[in-house]
Amino acid sequence: MGLRSFLQFFFILVFCHLLHLLPAVADHSSSLTLNSDTNAANHKSSKHSGGxxxxxxILGLLSVAGFSVFLFKIWQKKKRDAQQARLLKLFENDEDLEVELGIRD
Known part of the structure; x- marks a missing residue:
């Protein structure tokens, strides 16, 4: 499974969890329109669901932040490996070039 497909899966998963939260928010706001007797009884349960x-x-934001740091570390490692490969290629002895220039037989 490539990094791109993993990212797509992760964002779909986060989006699905956010969709599950929307009905809870809608139920919380609808309890405010009830009369005062039932509103007082539901206040404790709505406070619990709000918490x-x-x-x-908060857990979702922390997981997204952690995943972002993880991806940033992977990107840094790939960038560092590419720079190291370019540096090694720059300093390696290229025998074909030396033969073409007539420096070496």
Whole structure:
């Protein structure tokens, strides 16, 4: 599985989890329109679900940040390897070039 397909899978997974949070937010806002008797009874449960939503959002943001750092480290390693390969290629003895120039037989 390539890095690109892994990224696509990850973003689809995050998007699906965000879609699951939307009904919880909609249910939370609809409880505010109820009358005051049921609103007081549902206040504790809505406070609990609101805290859960905040916790899930924080965990989601932390996982996205961690994944971004991971991808940045991979990009840095690939860039460093490419620079090292170019440097080695620059300083290696190219016998074909020496033969073409007549420096060596």
């Amino acid at each position: 859960l939503i905040v916790l899930l959002l």
